[in-house]
Amino acid sequence: MKWNEIEHVFFDLDHTLWDFEKNSALAFQKIFEDQKINISVLEFLKVYKPINFRYWEMYRSNSVTKEALRYGRLKESFDSLKFEATDATINTLADDYIKYLLANNHLLEDGREVLDYLSKKYELHIITNGFEEVQHSKMKNSGILHYFKSITTSEEAGVKKPHPAIFEKALRKSKADPLKSVMIGDNLEADIIGAHKFGLHTIYLDTEEENIEVEFVRIEKLKELLNYL
Structure with missing residues (x-):
């Protein structure tokens, strides 16, 4: 070569x-504070990261839609943590996540x-x-x-x-x-x-x-x- x-x-x-990892963590920190989600962001991210990775693999292979990715990765993460979140809450968090993600640009x-x-x-x-x-x-x-x-x-x-x-x-x-x-x-x-x-x-x-x-x-x-x- x-x-x-x-x-x-x-x-x-x-x-x-x-820096997706850093910007994503900051976004979740802000969302959890705003929505008063009583979960440690560090504990959430331990569960969320592999789930998010799997959903992106499915998205690449056209197994899930963009909407299903945004909803499913949060739904599965909360379920794994045995945290009850309504569909309305998850959809709100999914929208807020994109908004706050763009506020952090490391x-x-x-x-x-x-x-x-x-x-x-x-x-x-x-x-x-x-x-x-x-x-x-x-x-x-x-x-x-x-x-x-x-x-x-x-x-x-x-x-x-x-x-x-x-x-x-x-x-x-x-x-x-x-x-x-x-x-x-x-x-x-x-x-x-x-x-x-x-x-x-x-x-x-x-x-x-x-x-x-x-x-x-x-x-x-x-x-x-x-x-x-």
Whole structure:
């Protein structure tokens, strides 16, 4: 791999640039205070995180709708904690969560500095499975929207990563050659394997530091990108 041939850098957004875990925890803290939900946020998140992960896997495979994801992940979490919440309460919390999530816009460590450096050398792009109406707001509110030449969402593409059609759409929009492009993301299946199968180079951001054996370039911090790009 000749890294000096790269011209286009594609990023996933959540968990890759945008600090989803931190921003999500802050959103739940605010919601629980407002709605007087007497549950420790830390205890809730222990239960919620794996449930949310499973719902996103189902969403990627079209097993659940966006609405079912937003409702189901909260319903199952409260049920697991044996906390009684009405459907009306859960729907209110689901709406408030999106609202408060966008009020917190922390990036992963060194995110802005890395984007500032890379944007001077490459054309930067986003490919995300996140919801259309939310992802643009995240980038705008966190002050990184201007770094990106194109943004491709799964709702726009009609399919979700790792489906090849979303990578095809992103490359077409950006007029990028896959052989001169690299995809950076935290999800091994959706971001890395999906992009690799479509012919892009890849860098796996292992934010959970799982240290699993992979055939791809693996980093644990965004700043390590500068060793390659």
